[in-house]
Amino acid sequence: PMPKTTQVIHWRARRQRRRRRSGQAVLKIAGLLLLVGLLVMMFGMVGSVGAATAVYAYFTQDLPDFTQLETLGQTESDTFETSKIYAWGDPQPDGARDLVLIYEIIDPLGGDRQWVKLDQTPQALVDATVAIEDKTFWTNPGYDLQGIGRAFYEYVLEGGSVQGGSSITQQVIKNNLIEPERRAVGAQVGFDDYRRKVEELLLAHRATNTYTKEQILEWYLNTNFYGNLAYGIEAAARVYFDKTAAQLTLPEAAMLAAIPQSPALNPLDNPAAAKERQELVLDTMAREGYITPEEAAAAKLAPLQLVEGPEARFDIIAPHFALEVRQQLEAMFGPELVLGGGLRVYTTLDLTMQRQAECVARAQVARLSGDLGDGLPADERDNCPALAFLPPLNAADVGVDHQVDNTTVVMLDPRTAEVKALVGSRNYWDESIDGSFNVAVDGLRQPGSSFKPFTYLTALSQGYTAATMMLDVETDFGTPYNGVPYVPQNYDRQFHGPIRLREALGNSYNVPAVQATSWVGVDKVIRTAHNLGITSLDKGANAYGLSLTLGGGEVTLMDMVYAYSVMDNMGVMVGQPRP
Numbered sequence: 302p303m304p305k306t307t308q309v310i311h312w313r314a315r316r317q318r319r320r321r322r323s324g325q326a327v328l329k330i331a332g333l334l335l336l337v338g339l340l341v342m343m344f345g346m347v348g349s350v351g352a353a354t355a356v357y358a359y360f361t362q363d364l365p366d367f368t369q370l371e372t373l374g375q376t377e378s379d380t381f382e383t384s385k386i387y388a389w390g391d392p393q394p395d396g397a398r399d400l401v402l403i404y405e406i407i408d409p410l411g412g413d414r415q416w417v418k419l420d421q422t423p424q425a426l427v428d429a430t431v432a433i434e435d436k437t438f439w440t441n442p443g444y445d446l447q448g449i450g451r452a453f454y455e456y457v458l459e460g461g462s463v464q465g466g467s468s469i470t471q472q473v474i475k476n477n478l479i480e481p482e483r484r485a486v487g488a489q490v491g492f493d494d495y496r497r498k499v500e501e502l503l504l505a506h507r508a509t510n511t512y513t514k515e516q517i518l519e520w521y522l523n524t525n526f527y528g529n530l531a532y533g534i535e536a537a538a539r540v541y542f543d544k545t546a547a548q549l550t551l552p553e554a555a556m557l558a559a560i561p562q563s564p565a566l567n568p569l570d571n572p573a574a575a576k577e578r579q580e581l582v583l584d585t586m587a588r589e590g591y592i593t594p595e596e597a598a599a600a601k602l603a604p605l606q607l608v609e610g611p612e613a614r615f616d617i618i619a620p621h622f623a624l625e626v627r628q629q630l631e632a633m634f635g636p637e638l639v640l641g642g643g644l645r646v647y648t649t650l651d652l653t654m655q656r657q658a659e660c661v662a663r664a665q666v667a668r669l670s671g672d673l674g675d676g677l678p679a680d681e682r683d684n685c686p687a688l689a690f691l692p693p694l695n696a697a698d699v700g701v702d703h704q705v706d707n708t709t710v711v712m713l714d715p716r717t718a719e720v721k722a723l724v725g726s727r728n729y730w731d732e733s734i735d736g737s738f739n740v741a742v743d744g745l746r747q748p749g750s751s752f753k754p755f756t757y758l759t760a761l762s763q764g765y766t767a768a769t770m771m772l773d774v775e776t777d778f779g780t781p782y783n784g785v786p787y788v789p790q791n792y793d794r795q796f797h798g799p800i801r802l803r804e805a806l807g808n809s810y811n812v813p814a815v816q817a818t819s820w821v822g823v824d825k826v827i828r829t830a831h832n833l834g835i836t837s838l839d840k841g842a843n844a845y846g847l848s849l850t851l852g853g854g855e856v857t858l859m860d861m862v863y864a865y866s867v868m869d870n871m872g873v874m875v876g877q878p879r880p
Contacts, residue, residue: 367504367511370477373520383407384630384639386623388650401652404623405616406639417535417546419519425551426534428591429558430522433582435469436589439514443470443505470505472561473520478504522546527557528564541568543608551596552603555582568607619655621725621739622648649719657687658710658722664688666727671702707734709741711858715866718876723859745837745855752830753814754868756850757806759821759829767803771813774798778815778847787847789815811851818850826850833864834874 383405390401419427431438437445445468467475479497508517527537537557538546549557559578560567568575580601587597617623626648630639638644660681668691682688712722725739738744760769774796778787789811791797797810805813818826823842826849830838838845838854845854867874 367474367478367508370473370508370512370520373477373524384642384644384646386626386646386648388619388622388648388652388655391653400647401618403618403648403650403652404620404627406627406644416523416533419515419522422522422534422546423549423554425592426522426546426549426554426558427518429551429555429582429586430518431469432585432589432591433558434472434521434561436585438469438518441468441470441509443507443509444468444502467501468505469521470509470517471501473517473524474501474504474508476524476526477520525561526564527560528567529569541607542605550603551592552579552583552600552605555579555586555600556605558582568605618652619650619723620729620737621741622650622655622720622723625723625725625739625742649714649717649721650723651721654712654722655724657685658712658724660685661687661691662708662710662724662727665691666705666708668694669698669703669705671700707736707740709744709858711741711862713862713866715869716875718863718866741858743857745857747852747854748856748861749852750809750811750814751861752852752854752856753806753809753850755830755833755835755864756814756817756821756826757802758833758868759826760802760817762829763821763825765802765817765820767801769802770799771802771805771816772798773800773805773810773812776812776816778819787815789848789851814850815847818847823847823849827854830856830864833867835860835864 385402386404386406387400388403390399392398435441435445437447475497479501523533523535525534526532527534527540529540531537531540534557535546537560538544538549538553541557542549542553556568556575556579559575559582563574563578565571566574566578583592583597583600586592587594592600626646627639630644630646634642634644664685707727708724709726710722710724711720713720723741725741726734726736728734728736730736740746761767773791775788778789791811792809796812797808800810800813802813802817805817823845827838827842827845835856837856837860838849863876
């Protein structure tokens with residue numbers, strides 16, 4: 302059968318590469334001499350062979366061992382193992398429970414890296430990568446003199462960056478042999494930035510003289526960062542398309558080949574920019590003769606089946622809880638041990654309670670947003686018996702949109718202070734509500750009347766009793782608020798006259814609570830709150846005033862639940878408040 306047009310193009314490219322190989326040695330030597338000449342000019346020593354030799358010796362004396370590249374792709378299971386976080390699953394008929402993996406902590410520099418041989422990658426991926434990253438890769442001596450000259454021109458004459466012009470071989474050297482702290486170039490380019498660039502050139506030249514181009518390209522494809530914690534083309538294919546690298550089509554290969562230059566412009570985080578980059582790769586491939594213009598046009602129109610969203614990328618259950626556990630682990634043991642120490646972390650999370658808390662949170666937001674009923678699909682209602690514990694809405698609130706779009710839940714065993722469920726937001730993956738922010742743990746909110754028990758506990762500790770008489774009458778407490786005297790009102794807009802402390806607390810009347818605060822002092826109420834586990838309220842008494850008892854300060858839900866558990870334990874503190 303007649304060969305395809307693309308096969309003819311590939312055969313022609315191979316013949317051209319073979320013809321050029323005979324001249325590569327001369328090109329390499331010439332390039333190296335040019336490099337040394339540039340270095341000499343940098344030091345103002347033109348014409349001095351001894352100076353050139355000294356400069357060359359200076360830059361080569363502390364070079365890393367480029368043969369370390371040979372260790373890439375070798376497993377390091379004896380030194381690296383991911384850490385795993387577990388929770389308790391649903392009870393079995395006999396009451397036993399199994400541990401369930403809720404989060405595997407992956408080291409972005411070593412955990413999500415899957416090696417693939419070059420002969421297992423499609424030709425389209427190889428061609429796309431070479432076309433966009435290093436057009437002269439198959440023939441250059443490890444560096445592209447035109448690219449370096451272009452980058453130098455942009456830097457000197459157009460105010461660009463010292464970066465750019467790097468060949469594929471240079472990028473392999475930089476990403477795997479140069480120290481991480483030396484890779485980034487800041488706003489002020491210094492001598493070390495030039496030295497690093499020279500070291501990359503020298504090492505790339507040596508690597509090219511030692512290894513085949515195929516081996517270097519394999520290292521490149523397997524060590525490059527493709528965004529979303531994907532290191533290497535195999536991981537990238539799985540992350541974005543849920544397939545192996547060998548299964549990539551031309552449109553998919555072009556999309557992935559464009560990512561390493563700007564990992565943030567990937568199809569999940571920036572689809573529009575990623576599409577533009579893909580089309581640029583396809584146009585370049587056509588211009589370089591790897592594909593025909595017709596193939597490029599067809600590939601641009603081909604639909605891409607991306608993974609559905611971040612949930613498909615990050616296999617994590619109860620994300621707010623799991624990530625809070627990770628944060629505390631890193632604070633205790635350091636991130637290095639957590640990332641690669643193979644920790645097995647067994648938490649107190651009860652997945653049965655967690656699911657109930659999540660569905661109740663969604664249902665309550667739906668109800669307060671004006672949706673009729675509990676606002677959940679029938680199948681979810683059937684699996685959420687905790688909905689029965691939601692209080693009925695007042696008739697006036699049914700069908701009314703209260704502009705509520707988020708909520709948070711903490712369930713804690715007061716006997717042990719074990720966290721059984723934690724919902725940090727209605728939906729971790731919903732960017733419209735900043736869902737990844739953990740409101741339960743990190744969100745400071747005014748607690749309203751739920752803060753009153755701290756005031757009454759303070760009063761009881763100072764000799765007042767449940768039978769102490771209080772006056773629920775209109776009272777000017779003389780604390781100006783924007784120039785207006787502070788005269789608090791009750792929620793029912795009524796006053797109830799002389800009442801006992803127990804009645805004032807039981808009915809959550811505002812005026813007696815403020816009165817009790819004036820008796821004991823705001824500073825004493827804050828001290829009680831701190832003793833019970835509240836970790837905020839650190840601005841001093843004058844910053845809050847008497848309105849503190851009505852929720853004038855800001856606390857987290859986690860702190861409030863923990864403090865209430867101490868009350869439930871008759872003042873006995875178990876566990877410890879959040880640091």
